[in-house]
Amino acid sequence: MFMRIDHIGIACHDLEAKIALFSDTFELTVVAREVNEEQGVREAMLHIADGEGGSSYIQLLEPLSPDTPVGKFLAKRGEGVHHVAFGVPDVAEAMERLAGKGVRLLDERPRHGSMGSEIAFAHPKDVGGMLTELVQAAGAPANVK
Numbered sequence: 246m247f248m249r250i251d252h253i254g255i256a257c258h259d260l261e262a263k264i265a266l267f268s269d270t271f272e273l274t275v276v277a278r279e280v281n282e283e284q285g286v287r288e289a290m291l292h293i294a295d296g297e298g299g300s301s302y303i304q305l306l307e308p309l310s311p312d313t314p315v316g317k318f319l320a321k322r323g324e325g326v327h328h329v330a331f332g333v334p335d336v337a338e339a340m341e342r343l344a345g346k347g348v349r350l351l352d353e354r355p356r357h358g359s360m361g362s363e364i365a366f367a368h369p370k371d372v373g374g375m376l377t378e379l380v381q382a383a384g385a386p387a388n389v390k
């Protein structure tokens with residue numbers, strides 16, 4: 246079902262500082278920046294590679310306030326890996342398949358994600374402690390009508 250890794254999300258306190266660190270260290274380029282009010286984040290996508298089905302990125306996430314998923318994560322665990330996002334051709338279908346395996350979804354329907362994607366999250370407690378995101382990229386098959 247999961248065709249590729251779309252991105253790894255990294256929680257941080259200071260987005261600009263971490264953009265500088267990651268782009269210098271790994272020689273990556275920032276390809277998008279966005280504020281997502283619904284998810285409570287200010288984020289940047291750093292491009293890693295292009296592959297079959299889509300590209301892969303590091304996503305740097307700064308919370309808009311302490312009372313958000315990333316804000317709470319930082320308070321509890323500090324900076325570091327926050328989620329793993331799988332690129333899927335059809336997010337609604339992937340949600341159904343995960344739910345069918347007894348994995349709790351945190352979203353009832355797909356939400357707006359970075360760069361025109363559609364996203365949904367699955368509960369970390371049902372997948373070995375890994376917060377899982379499903380991403381249907383803007384150019385994914387289900388979006389190409």
Ligand code: V0V
Pocket residue numbers: 254281284286304306314315317318321327328330351357358359362364366368369370374375376378
């Ligand atoms: C919390 N837990 C995690 C976790 N966050 N475990 C692994 N990875 C994480 N990131 C654990 C936490 O330690 C608790 O375990 C348990 O889950 C419940 O956590 P909590 O602190 O009591 O509850 P909340 O209120 O912090 O909620 C946690 C969840 C929440 C995962 C339900 O963060 C959520 O709904 N996340 C989905 C949305 C999201 O993360 N958006 C930001 C990225 P113990 O201590 O009880 O054992 S936005 C994004 O990626 C975008 C826009 C994009 O890609 O385009």
Ligand code: CO
Pocket residue numbers: 252254304328330378
């Ligand atoms: Co993400």
